Amino acid sequence: MREKVPSNHITVQQLAEKLGISAMTVSRALNNRPHVDLKTRKKVLEAARRLGYSPDLIAKSLALRKTYTIGVVVPEITHSFFPEAIHGIEEVTYSQGYHLILAHSAESAERERDAIQTLESKRVDGILISIAQNISDFSLYKQIVRKGTSLVFFDRCVWGIGVSCVSIDDEKSARQVTRHLLEHRYKRVAHLAGSPKLAISKARLRGFRKAIREFGLSVDEGLIVESGLHEPGGYEAMVKILSLPTKRWPRAVVAVNDPAAFGAMRALTEHGLRIPEDIAIVGFSDDIRAAIMTPPLTTVRQPAFEVGRKAAQRLFAHIRGQEKSATRTEIQAELVIRRSCGCLYPEQKA
Amino acid sequence: MREKVPSNHITVQQLAEKLGISAMTVSRALNNRPHVDLKTRKKVLEAARRLGYSPDLIAKSLALRKTYTIGVVVPEITHSFFPEAIHGIEEVTYSQGYHLILAHSAESAERERDAIQTLESKRVDGILISIAQNISDFSLYKQIVRKGTSLVFFDRCVWGIGVSCVSIDDEKSARQVTRHLLEHRYKRVAHLAGSPKLAISKARLRGFRKAIREFGLSVDEGLIVESGLHEPGGYEAMVKILSLPTKRWPRAVVAVNDPAAFGAMRALTEHGLRIPEDIAIVGFSDDIRAAIMTPPLTTVRQPAFEVGRKAAQRLFAHIRGQEKSATRTEIQAELVIRRSCGCLYPEQKA
DNA sequence: TTGTACGCGTTATCAA
DNA sequence: TTGATAACGCGTACAA
Numbered sequence: 001m002r003e004k005v006p007s008n009h010i011t012v013q014q015l016a017e018k019l020g021i022s023a024m025t026v027s028r029a030l031n032n033r034p035h036v037d038l039k040t041r042k043k044v045l046e047a048a049r050r051l052g053y054s055p056d057l058i059a060k061s062l063a064l065r066k067t068y069t070i071g072v073v074v075p076e077i078t079h080s081f082f083p084e085a086i087h088g089i090e091e092v093t094y095s096q097g098y099h100l101i102l103a104h105s106a107e108s109a110e111r112e113r114d115a116i117q118t119l120e121s122k123r124v125d126g127i128l129i130s131i132a133q134n135i136s137d138f139s140l141y142k143q144i145v146r147k148g149t150s151l152v153f154f155d156r157c158v159w160g161i162g163v164s165c166v167s168i169d170d171e172k173s174a175r176q177v178t179r180h181l182l183e184h185r186y187k188r189v190a191h192l193a194g195s196p197k198l199a200i201s202k203a204r205l206r207g208f209r210k211a212i213r214e215f216g217l218s219v220d221e222g223l224i225v226e227s228g229l230h231e232p233g234g235y236e237a238m239v240k241i242l243s244l245p246t247k248r249w250p251r252a253v254v255a256v257n258d259p260a261a262f263g264a265m266r267a268l269t270e271h272g273l274r275i276p277e278d279i280a281i282v283g284f285s286d287d288i289r290a291a292i293m294t295p296p297l298t299t300v301r302q303p304a305f306e307v308g309r310k311a312a313q314r315l316f317a318h319i320r321g322q323e324k325s326a327t328r329t330e331i332q333a334e335l336v337i338r339r340s341c342g343c344l345y346p347e348q349k350a
Numbered sequence: 351m352r353e354k355v356p357s358n359h360i361t362v363q364q365l366a367e368k369l370g371i372s373a374m375t376v377s378r379a380l381n382n383r384p385h386v387d388l389k390t391r392k393k394v395l396e397a398a399r400r401l402g403y404s405p406d407l408i409a410k411s412l413a414l415r416k417t418y419t420i421g422v423v424v425p426e427i428t429h430s431f432f433p434e435a436i437h438g439i440e441e442v443t444y445s446q447g448y449h450l451i452l453a454h455s456a457e458s459a460e461r462e463r464d465a466i467q468t469l470e471s472k473r474v475d476g477i478l479i480s481i482a483q484n485i486s487d488f489s490l491y492k493q494i495v496r497k498g499t500s501l502v503f504f505d506r507c508v509w510g511i512g513v514s515c516v517s518i519d520d521e522k523s524a525r526q527v528t529r530h531l532l533e534h535r536y537k538r539v540a541h542l543a544g545s546p547k548l549a550i551s552k553a554r555l556r557g558f559r560k561a562i563r564e565f566g567l568s569v570d571e572g573l574i575v576e577s578g579l580h581e582p583g584g585y586e587a588m589v590k591i592l593s594l595p596t597k598r599w600p601r602a603v604v605a606v607n608d609p610a611a612f613g614a615m616r617a618l619t620e621h622g623l624r625i626p627e628d629i630a631i632v633g634f635s636d637d638i639r640a641a642i643m644t645p646p647l648t649t650v651r652q653p654a655f656e657v658g659r660k661a662a663q664r665l666f667a668h669i670r671g672q673e674k675s676a677t678r679t680e681i682q683a684e685l686v687i688r689r690s691c692g693c694l695y696p697e698q699k700a
Numbered sequence: 701t702t703g704t705a706c707g708c709g710t711t712a713t714c715a716a
Numbered sequence: 717t718t719g720a721t722a723a724c725g726c727g728t729a730c731a732a
Contacts (some may be wrong), residue, residue, distance in 0.1 A: 008497045009473075011725060021701045027727065035701055052493060054639060057471040058411045059725030062708050067408065079442070083433045089426070090454050094461070099468055102452040104440050111444070118449055121407040123359075147358045289639050361709055372719045377711060410708030412724045590729055 010053050069099040071119035073129040075107045081304045088308025105132045126315045150318040154311035162326045166311040169330035170200050173300045174207025177282050181252045182215045184343045189252035190223035192237045192260045227260045234263025252280040258287035262291035276342030297341035306331050360403050423479040425457045426544040428510045431654045438658025455482045476500035495574035500668040512676045516661040519680035520550050523650045524557025531602045532565045534693045536700035540573035542587045577610045584613025594621045600628040608637035628693030645689035656681050677698035
């Protein structure tokens with residue numbers, strides 16, 4: 001027993017019949033194409049408006065084999081980075097007259113697979129994706145490209161499969177913030193590392209190591225502790241560090257992101273340690289809470305909007321066939337210096 | 351000069367030819383429909399997998415006149431409420447096998463109009479919308495409904511046009527939080543009101559007044575000050591209140607939202623007043639920063655995820671034709687008691 | 701300037 | 717169980 005669907009959508013055919021002309025003429029008039037008498041054109045447009053004609057983009061897409069739509073897959077939607085990136089994507093998309101289908105993988109490989117296949121089936125003209133954690137099989141991405149759909153990664157990328165990527169230069173940024181600490185004469189610096197499987201974690205760890213080496217210091221491996229990306233993990237990791245003999249304690253900490261830093265700050269405070277006087281700390285990502293922590297957290301600001309904007313631009317370049325080979329765009333992050341690193345005033349230094 | 355679009359998508363026809371059977375049989379096999387020999391079915395599925403067949407949902411939608419897609423229009427995308435609501439919508443949508451097209455009106459009536467028309471043209475099965483500010487022409491919404499597209503408002507609604515709505519009960523929530531203060535023996539309570547044009551502001555003000563009256567007290571109109579919805583406005587409004595003679599000062603403050611409360615807290619602190627010992631304060635919306643203010647801010651939690659979830663459920667009920675008339679769903683907000691209201695420990699009371 | 705025939709990829713319908 | 721035909725709404729190509 002099927003429901004009666006009203007579907008009061010008027011078609012080009014119907015418009016044509018009502019006006020006593022052919023569908024083709026109506027189509028031409030509606031799409032501002034040449035070879036239509038001005039009077040006929042006016043008549044058509046007027047009728048279309050009056051009858052509330054709305055073009056069927058489904059039919060149009062089928063005929064033109066082009067949807068003027070791009071798909072976006074994000075692993076997380078609540079975290080402030082992605083809404084901002086989506087905002088950036090959306091600005092470009094809108095200005096180009098394209099539409100946007102949003103899919104959410106919820107950090108699940110299966111849901112990501114679903115999402116990509118759906119987007120492919122919807123025949124989007126291109127896909128922007130920030131991949132879920134723990135993805136190790138890249139064959140789907142390759143398949144998409146092979147089938148002729150433009151693809152660009154943003155924020156979380158896969159290298160070596162010929163796909164462009166726009167991301168934050170995590171390694172350079174981590175190196176920069178670590179250097180900042182070292183320049184202020186902190187010698188022993190710890191790192192709360194994210195998952196060793198995640199590219200951003202690895203990049204930040206690399207940047208951290210690089211900075212230490214560049215200062216002619218050596219890395220104390222015991223001061224590199226895995227914290228994950230959330231507050232509780234940061235807390236645990238810091239507790240673990242504080243369980244070391246006091247003389248092995250670090251003078252400063254570089255956390256893989258702000259939530260981890262928040263957890264670490266809690267651990268420090270609970271141990272009766274002052275920030276930054278006893279141990280300084282810096283985060284990563286400029287979480288909205290960073291500025292109002294006590295003390296305010298020094299961090300690295302991620303220009304999410306910019307990442308989204310650039311990624312969308314790259315995708316459109318690719319869709320238009322202006323992009324020959326895979327490119328790698330790295331947006332420069334920005335160091336936001338606050339009290340937690342103890343570097344604001346010279347006299348606070350170690 | 352047209353570009354060569356690879357578009358290596360295999361079709362049902364091609365599959366059929368390769369297998370030497372008809373397209374119809376392939377279609378039946380792929381869609382798990384009856385009347386297909388088990389062996390044929392297996393052969394089809396195997397071939398589809400091997401050749402990377404991906405169904406063309408555009409063609410399918412055209413044939414079935416159903417897209418299995420809903421559209422969502424939000425006025426803002428960075429504010430944490432909407433990402434969470436979208437998350438809630440997404441969970442329902444995903445579980446129902448539907449897809450989601452996201453559109454962003456950026457608080458602009460024109461962009462909202464664009465978005466709605468696009469969604470209509472894309473023949474989505476339903477639309478969820480939280481309307482932009484300053485919208486006064488509701489004819490478009492009515493038109494959408496008339497054309498047979500299901501519509502449900504969420505968070506920001508329009509009444510009286512026969513469309514269902516899911517929102518937070520602002521008036522009741524404001525009444526509840528105000529009552530909470532009054533129950534703890536605060537007598538003089540001020541209100542930082544948002545814009546008198548905004549529905550949520552008006553509702554919260556109504557709730558505030560109602561609670562006061564219910565306690566047999568009268569409202570001191572001088573203690574109701576317009577603050578807008580942001581931090582600076584909250585600061586200004588509080589300064590204005592503190593410029594009153596000391597004896598007219600309130601013992602507690604209900605702010606229209608958290609940012610306004612943050613501003614007010616800054617004003618209080620700068621005046622050397624203690625929170626909550628001298629003046630207590632409560633906010634509205636459980637901004638992520640509320641918990642880490644000094645002192646932590648008592649506030650009203652907006653279950654955004656829940657609003658999104660419920661709205662999506664309503665929409666699906668409507669799409670399935672199970673919904674006769676327009677309904678009004680109000681999600682109950684939740685009071686989050688922290689230190690700023692001075693009600694956590696009995697001995698702190700006034 | 702206008703109109704006709706056909707195809708886009710899929711499924712419903714009805715016949716075999 | 718299978719297949720041929722038509723239709724979904726639109727635009728391209730070509731003819732009138």
